[in-house]
Amino acid sequence: MSIVDPRSGAPLTAPQDTSAPSPQAAPSDEQLIIDVDRNNIQQLLEFSMQVPVLLDCWAPWCQPCKVLMPILEKLTREYRGTFILAKLNIEENQEIAAQLGVRSVPDVKLISQGGLVDHFQGALPEKEVREWLARYFPAPEDAPASPEEQAAEALAQGDAATARAIYEQLMQQNPEHYPYQVELARALVVEGRGEEALALLDNLPPEERDAAPARGVRASIEFREGAPSDEELAALAGRDDSEARFKRAMRQIADGDYESGLEGLLEVMRKDRAYDDDAARKTLLRVFDALGAEHPLTVTYRRKLFTLLY
Incomplete structure (x- = not known):
């Protein structure tokens, strides 16, 4: 697959002058999200001289990869060409993965000016991916609130049922991200379902169960009971x-x-x-x-x- 400039739609084979780009229509998914392999990896590095590239290293057998990839695709569309998303299947491109130093997946690398800027590993929740991107790119002006932000806002307004529903969905998508379970317990407390909240907290791994967020939810239950x-x-x-x-x-x-x-x-x-x-x-x-x-x-x-x- 060739790489095209998300701003102009023109195929890219070498760096071009982009100092004064003309207004363009919103870039398509084909322009923003590409698959990368040995046939276009060099072209990708050249392209990163103009537009940063988010390289998602994944594998078909990797369940966390399947959780993270839709989040990356969604955010790439929101940013509308601020960067492109390149997806590298390490099973089919083991030599490239070795050259990039990929040891576990998912491994997401930010490449700009032909070099590695930063990376993260693991299926981070959407809120944390947004925070990571915010280190390098201004957020889109009309970016919707993340599910975590929506849940927190609902809880602040006393709508614990909405917050609970959001956290239940987030837990289904990422069952091993334990902060979602703590926040679900917090919503249950506000709904007056303290026993359910305690049962949820009791099933957490010890390091999560004894951490400050879970202790805080337990304290709020004690305040209500006392x-x-x-x-x-x-x-x-x-x-x-x-x-x-x-x-x-x-x-x-x-x-x-x-x-x-x-x-x-x-x-x-x-x-x-x-x-x-x-x-x-x-x-x-x-x-x-x-x-x-x-x-x-x-x-x-x-x-x-x-x-x-x-």
Whole structure:
């Protein structure tokens, strides 16, 4: 198969001047996505002097390759000629694969100006592939949100059912990408299905089960189970002692009002540090786990906690 310029549609056999390309129609799949072998590998390297090439090294027997390839094809179409996707079957082109240093597949290499810029191995989820591409290319202005972004947005808006459906589909596509299972558990918690969420977390490999994201979901389940009921809150009305402040904060956290809850826990610490065996500080740390180390509230309230303690 010959290689054509996705911007002009003309066959390419040697580098050309592309300093002032004329407007063209959207490139076709044939221009953007090609198969590469010994007959056109040199032409591909020459072409990379003009347009970066994403080289997907794959094999027919490789299941992760079959998961990753549709993601790469989708993103290549979105980028509309910013780069092209070249697919190399290493079973049929073992000599080329050896020359490229391919040791396992999928192996995706970014080639520009005839040389290797970067590569990644394994079937990364779409969100991570987008993040990898963003290191080198500006994102298309009208690029749709990734499934992970759609799920996160749905969950932020309280639509846990939509988030759950998205993560269930992502899990089917990539069953060994365990962060999807953790996020599915998070959606189940919001739906009030804590037992199902715990069962899902318990089936994770130990290193995933004990990692911060899974611990955070477990903590959110504990907050919901330990939060005072409406009747208990009503009985605390008018009280401003440590117990009342602590229980109000716990309910705010269980309801998702993390900022108010964190502020309430700090207030308990300021006025009664020893309350219930330092329960406020211990709970703050569990909330940080639930939110994640990079969450803005975690960053802010870790600083406030440090200031209060020291």
